[in-house]
Amino acid sequence: MMRKHEIPGERALPELCDACGAVILSGLPLYAYVPDSSAVQAGKEWLDGLRFIAACCEEHLNALRDQYRRRPFIEEELWAGKISRALDQHPDGLTAEELGRATGLMLPDIRSAMAWHNRWMHQETQP
Numbered sequence: 001m002m003r004k005h006e007i008p009g010e011r012a013l014p015e016l017c018d019a020c021g022a023v024i025l026s027g028l029p030l031y032a033y034v035p036d037s038s039a040v041q042a043g044k045e046w047l048d049g050l051r052f053i054a055a056c057c058e059e060h061l062n063a064l065r066d067q068y069r070r071r072p073f074i075e076e077e078l079w080a081g082k083i084s085r086a087l088d089q090h091p092d093g094l095t096a097e098e099l100g101r102a103t104g105l106m107l108p109d110i111r112s113a114m115a116w117h118n119r120w121m122h123q124e125t126q127p
């Protein structure tokens with residue numbers, strides 16, 4: 001017999017499957033961290049390069065894992081994300097030295113990341 005689903009936790013938003021978008025029922029979600037060079041969050045520096053995924057079932061969790069396994073992990077993309085986060089946190093700007101301290105990156109890495117970002121932006125704006 002089907003029972004009416006209760007929203008878990010106090011005022012918690014229902015979680016959605018990252019594969020199919022279905023609302024994940026209480027007690028069922030499957031979670032994983034997958035490598036993703038585009039994953040950079042403010043205040044969660046220790047999770048840089050890891051994306052948190054939620055799925056409604058084993059099949060969708062595996063599909064998501066496969067999807068991220070096939071996505072190329074690009075160091076420069078990760079570094080560009082760290083730079084972007086640091087610049088967001090310092091709207092008045094940073095010197096190259098301060099940017100290095102804020103991101104933990106060496107100057108050559110910062111240059112590579114900016115070059116990668118510029119190439120990527122150029123591709124994005126192509127018709």
Ligand SMILES: [Zn+2]
Nearest residue numbers: 017020056060
């Ligand atoms: Zn799903």
